[in-house]
Amino acid sequence: MSGKLEFFFDYISPFSYVANAAVKQVKAKTGAEIVFRPIFLGAIMRETGNRPPGMVPAKGAYMVKDLARCSAHHDLPFRMNPLFPMVDTRKLLKATCGMATDPIRQQAFIDTCFHHMWAAEPALNPADYVSIEAMCKEAGISFDEITTLAEEPKNGDALKANTADAISRGAFGAPTFFAGDEMFFGHDRLDYAAQALTSQA
Secondary structure, three states, rough: OOEEEEEEEEEOOOOHHHHHHHHHHHHHHHOOOEEEOOHHHHHHHHHHHHOHHOHHHHHHHHHHHHHHHHHHHHOOOOOOOOOOOOOOOOOHHHHOOOOOOOHHHHHHHHHHHHHHHHHOOOOOOOOOOHHHHHHHHHHOOOHHHHHHHHOOOOHHHHHHHHHHHHHHOOOOOOOOOEEEEEEEEEHHHHHHHHHHHHHHH
C-alpha cells in the first residue's frame, strides 16, 4: 500500500511531538509518503475559537497525565516545557518550511526541534535565538543557516499558506492529518488514517 498522508503540526503542541513518532510507524507499516506541513497553531486557535487544553484547568491536569502515557507508549522521553502554551514557535516553523525540498533533512530537523521542546534539558525556548543556537550546537546543525531560513520571507509565506490551507480544510488544532480530503485529528486517529490510505490505494 502507498499513498500520501499530510501531517499538520506546530512545535508548541505536545501531542504533535507524540504524533511525530507515530507517523513513522504508519510509514513503516503502509509505505505512505508523509508530507510535513508546519502550521502556526495560534492562528488556527484564533480563527476557529478553540482554546489550548492547558487553558482549561481540568483538561490541563488530565493532559499532563495523558501525555506521559502516550509518550511511554511510543517509547519517548517526556517532560512538560515550562513555557507551554504561551511561546512563539514561528522561527522554527519558518525554518522547517524552508527545508521542504529536502524531506530527509527536514525530518531530522523536525525530530531535533520536538526532542528539545518536549524531552531535552534545558527546555527549548523557540522564540529565543540563544536557546535555538544551543540546540543547533548540540545537534550539529548550522545555526546561521537556521537563522537565514527563519528570516527568509518566502518561508514565512509558506507557513501562512500551510496555516490557511489547514483552516480552509476544517482543521481546528494540532496534530491534524489528511488522507486525501479526509481529516483526522490527534495522533490516536492514525489507525483510521492508515485505513483511509488503504481504501484510496
